[in-house]
Amino acid sequence: MIRTHRLLSLLLNASSLRGMLVDRVQS
Numbered sequence: 001m002i003r004t005h006r007l008l009s010l011l012l013n014a015s016s017l018r019g020m021l022v023d024r025v026q027s
Helices: 001-026
Strands: none
Touching: none
16 A cells, blocks of 8 residues: 555656646736
């Protein structure tokens, strides 16, 4: 379960970083 949790956290981090990049590009 720890491995899956780590993968989920990585996915969340990637999505948040992608959102930040998109906001910068749009602005």
